Amino acid sequence: xxxxxxxxxxxxxxxxxxxxxxxxxxxxxxxxxxxxxxxxxxxxxxxxxxxxxxxxxxxxxxxxxxxxxxxxxxxxxxxxxxxxxxxxxxxxxxxxxxxxxxxxxxxxxxxxxxxxxxxxxxxxxxxxxxxxxxxxxxxxxxxxxxxxxxxxxxxxxxxxxxxxxxxxxxxxxxxxxxxxxxxxxxxxxxxxxxxxxxxxxxxxxxxxxxxxxxxxxxxxxxxxxxxxxxxxxxxxxxxxxxxxxxxxxxxxxxxxxxxxxxxxxxxxxxxxxxxxxxxxxxxxxxx
Amino acid sequence: xxxxxxxxxxxxxxxxxxxxxxxxxxxxxxxxxxxxxxxxxxxxxxxxxxxxxxxxxxxxxxxxxxxxxxxxxxxxxxxxxxxxxxxxxxxxxxxxxxxxxxxxxxxxxxxxxxxxxxxxxxxxxxxxxxxxxxxxxxxxxxxxxxxxxxxxxxxxxxxxxxxxxxxxxxxxxxxxxxxxxxxxxxxxxxxxxxxxxxxxxxxxxxxxxxxxxxxxxxxxxxxxxxxxxxxxxxxxxxxxxxxxxxxxxxxxxxxxxxxxxxxxxxxxxxxxxxxxxxxxx
Amino acid sequence: xxxxxxxxxxxxxxxxxxxxxxxxxxxxxxxxxxxxxxxxxxxxxxxxxxxxxxxxxxxxxxxxxxxxxxxxxxxxxxxxxxxxxxxxxxxxxxxxxxxxxxxxxxxxxxxxxxxxxxxxxxxxxxxxxxxxxxxxxxxxxxxxxxxxxxxxxxxxxxxxxxxxxxxxxxxxxxxxxxxxxxxxxxxxxxxxxxxxxxxxxxxxxxxxxxxxxxxxxxxxxxxxxxxxxxxxxxxxxxxxxxxxxxxxxxxxxxxxxxxxxxx
Numbered sequence: 001x002x003x004x005x006x007x008x009x010x011x012x013x014x015x016x017x018x019x020x021x022x023x024x025x026x027x028x029x030x031x032x033x034x035x036x037x038x039x040x041x042x043x044x045x046x047x048x049x050x051x052x053x054x055x056x057x058x059x060x061x062x063x064x065x066x067x068x069x070x071x072x073x074x075x076x077x078x079x080x081x082x083x084x085x086x087x088x089x090x091x092x093x094x095x096x097x098x099x100x101x102x103x104x105x106x107x108x109x110x111x112x113x114x115x116x117x118x119x120x121x122x123x124x125x126x127x128x129x130x131x132x133x134x135x136x137x138x139x140x141x142x143x144x145x146x147x148x149x150x151x152x153x154x155x156x157x158x159x160x161x162x163x164x165x166x167x168x169x170x171x172x173x174x175x176x177x178x179x180x181x182x183x184x185x186x187x188x189x190x191x192x193x194x195x196x197x198x199x200x201x202x203x204x205x206x207x208x209x210x211x212x213x214x215x216x217x218x219x220x221x222x223x224x225x226x227x228x229x230x231x232x233x234x235x236x237x238x239x240x241x242x243x244x245x246x247x248x249x250x251x252x253x254x255x256x257x258x259x260x261x262x263x264x265x266x267x268x269x270x271x272x273x274x275x276x277x278x279x280x281x282x283x284x285x286x287x
Numbered sequence: 288x289x290x291x292x293x294x295x296x297x298x299x300x301x302x303x304x305x306x307x308x309x310x311x312x313x314x315x316x317x318x319x320x321x322x323x324x325x326x327x328x329x330x331x332x333x334x335x336x337x338x339x340x341x342x343x344x345x346x347x348x349x350x351x352x353x354x355x356x357x358x359x360x361x362x363x364x365x366x367x368x369x370x371x372x373x374x375x376x377x378x379x380x381x382x383x384x385x386x387x388x389x390x391x392x393x394x395x396x397x398x399x400x401x402x403x404x405x406x407x408x409x410x411x412x413x414x415x416x417x418x419x420x421x422x423x424x425x426x427x428x429x430x431x432x433x434x435x436x437x438x439x440x441x442x443x444x445x446x447x448x449x450x451x452x453x454x455x456x457x458x459x460x461x462x463x464x465x466x467x468x469x470x471x472x473x474x475x476x477x478x479x480x481x482x483x484x485x486x487x488x489x490x491x492x493x494x495x496x497x498x499x500x501x502x503x504x505x506x507x508x509x510x511x512x513x514x515x516x517x518x519x520x521x522x523x524x525x526x527x528x529x530x531x532x533x534x535x536x537x538x539x540x541x542x543x544x545x546x547x548x549x550x551x552x553x554x555x556x557x558x559x560x561x562x563x564x565x566x567x568x
Numbered sequence: 569x570x571x572x573x574x575x576x577x578x579x580x581x582x583x584x585x586x587x588x589x590x591x592x593x594x595x596x597x598x599x600x601x602x603x604x605x606x607x608x609x610x611x612x613x614x615x616x617x618x619x620x621x622x623x624x625x626x627x628x629x630x631x632x633x634x635x636x637x638x639x640x641x642x643x644x645x646x647x648x649x650x651x652x653x654x655x656x657x658x659x660x661x662x663x664x665x666x667x668x669x670x671x672x673x674x675x676x677x678x679x680x681x682x683x684x685x686x687x688x689x690x691x692x693x694x695x696x697x698x699x700x701x702x703x704x705x706x707x708x709x710x711x712x713x714x715x716x717x718x719x720x721x722x723x724x725x726x727x728x729x730x731x732x733x734x735x736x737x738x739x740x741x742x743x744x745x746x747x748x749x750x751x752x753x754x755x756x757x758x759x760x761x762x763x764x765x766x767x768x769x770x771x772x773x774x775x776x777x778x779x780x781x782x783x784x785x786x787x788x789x790x791x792x793x794x795x796x797x798x799x800x801x802x803x804x805x806x807x808x809x810x811x812x813x814x815x816x817x818x819x820x821x822x823x824x825x826x827x828x829x830x831x
Contacts (some may be wrong), residue, residue: 024314179498182459184462201455317582347723348693427691430662450777487781509743512751
């Protein structure tokens with residue numbers, strides 16, 4: 001894991017993995033104490049990590065967001081001309097023992113979510129802070145129309161259990177009949193079902209799935225505490241913004257697909273899939 | 288009619304008076320025509336024979352008196368009544384052109400926070416005991432002024448122009464109004480020619496979001512600004528089409544007009560030439 | 569050099585504050601200024617909508633105040649301009665969520681990002697208005713040449729004078745043909761009544777409705793009459809002496825009815 005250490009009156013940033021990932025890690029750390037480093041100067045040590053011009057620029061810009069000025073970078077000498085273009089100092093090659101000494105604690109699963117997101121009382125603000133922390137340099141994942149090819153949904157041989165399946169303890173489904181107007185919100189630790197429209201300016205935030213039996217025109221956040229297998233389903237999917245776990249999607253253009261649609265994470269994007277061909281299984285998606 | 292006597296003529300029948308209807312005219316967004324609508328609907332209902340009280344709830348930024356042309360006659364206002372300095376009867380201003388219409392003006396030099404919400408509710412209730420209709424002109428926004436304006440009303444009229452910002456604000460207000468007996472829509476300032484060219488939202492576009500029963504649609508015309516500047520409600524002008532639209536809406540509110548609202552159409556070329564050569568409107 | 573913090577207010581709703589804030593901000597950004605627009609209309613936000621940025625909102629002003637995100641995270645950069653960003657209001661809260669001191673602190677926080685901070689004020693003179701003004705050191709009052717709007721503008725000017733803010737006036741939605749026929753007040757009449765220095769006069773133009781519905785600032789429309797006028801106002805705001813230009817009213821056959829000043 002990339003680290004930030006104070007050294008005298010400046011900061012030393014040790015990078016031990018590919019820059020884009022390192023930048024995301026550093027961002028999480030900086031956001032825990034956003035004002036703490038403001039006004040500092042820093043030097044980054046890339047060790048043996050490669051970087052291109054865009055990645056170096058992104059590192060510099062990300063640090064600048066927190067008021068940290070990147071003065072120079074040490075690492076492989078191929079960095080030197082790139083740094084010159086960005087008007088950053090090349091601080092020389094990193095000595096071998098320094099590279100070995102860069103601490104590399106393993107990323108614990110529980111570190112992925114912020115304190116807020118982990119709390120049982122669903123603090124969705126915490127989840128959203130986490131969401132911002134994990135956002136990459138690209139603005140938002142685009143919505144993609146996809147017809148999944150290949151394996152048909154296995155439906156033969158489904159048995160109906162003798163007793164109704166009950167949700168795990170503490171998880172509920174909030175059922176609301178009626179149209180949600182701008183400014184109204186529904187939050188639930190669990191799923192949310194709305195029979196009615198969700199107008200622009202209204203928000204649905206669920207740790208589970210969001211289902212709208214009507215037109216979804218507002219904002220829906222499914223998997224708000226980090227469950228990337230959650231999904232949003234609507235009769236008419238025309239949201240102002242769609243969020244699943246830590247991904248945000250902003251629909252491009254005003255084309256509205258006819259008929260019920262599902263939205264769920266496929267790979268590194270949110271896919272929009274017509275109900276007729278949507279995969280209904282609960283997949284494990286690595287965060 | 289004697290100036291100081293502001294009590295409407297007593298009901299001829301011996302039955303107890305049916306409680307009046309209290310309707311708030313609101314929108315969320317400012318400048319869409321709430322005050323003009325309140326003034327015109329009130330005037331039209333009164334011309335039809337009903338007793339009507341208009342209440343200006345826009346404390347600090349009162350305008351209902353201007354639109355009715357009564358600003359010179361304002362002596363007392365809502366806060367004077369609520370704070371016990373003057374009786375309701377003395378504060379109600381009558382309109383010589385329309386005998387069964389009364390206006391309760393807002394205070395100009397005070398703030399909306401000065402109005403106590405339960406007291407406002409009580410005021411509207413007492414007006415309902417004396418008038419067939421109490422129309423409340425709501426201020427823009429959703430702050431204390433809005434809360435005070437809606438508290439006494441169990442019906443609401445949403446005024447909305449065909450613009451995205453207005454629709455969004457109106458939707459917020461509908462959400463805040465909650466469960467009221469009736470919430471209905473007036474679409475104001477429609478420009479049918481722009482709708483035809485795809486440069487303005489249509490009535491269907493507006494109601495796709497708001498989903499409210501439509502009371503009426505009023506087309507934009509320069510006559511509206513002229514009339515409000517002069518303090519002459521449009522419903523008094525036989526040649527105004529906006530005035531006619533307001534009269535029809537009043538009829539629908541009263542239940543005497545069962546026609547469906549008309550959506551104004553773009554003018555034909557002949558009509559355009561006619562208006563250019565023949566006159567202003 | 570510190571940023572100029574300007575609140576755009578009116579008293580009366582619907583006179584064009586938000587549209588003016590958006591377009592004036594865009595015009596300033598076009599001139600290379602760093603501009604941040606702040607929507608102070610908590611609960612009824614519209615600034616994002618008229619700029620077409622509503623789909624990109626993740627955080628808002630209330631969340632900044634409540635410390636749930638950084639100011640920088642809440643700013644949305646308008647990609648059509650070099651340095652134009654907006655700080656959106658919250659939609660699901662109301663104006664009491666933020667105090668005057670908190671609002672002023674947020675505007676303070678924007679100092680490093682901007683040459684111009686334009687604050688879009690909500691209608692009225694209540695809590696939202698007080699918040700918006702608390703963040704400002706100058707004011708622009710927007711009015712239309714209608715009696716009700718002028719009365720409300722007058723009230724607002726009184727309130728602004730209490731706080732000793734320098735004030736300039738924009739008169740919006742002028743219809744020159746109605747001024748000529750005596751059915752609308754002239755800009756001179758309005759300036760006389762309100763007694764405030766004129767910054768700009770903007771004619772009524774149906775293009776504005778379409779552009780705000782589409783989320784496109786009109787300064788991006790090439791050869792737009794209104795776009796040019798906003799750019800002139802931006803230059804005046806920046807200290808340039810720009811004379812008010814003559815405006816002709818369009819007739820059915822394009823005949824000139826005589827010049828009326830506007831710009």
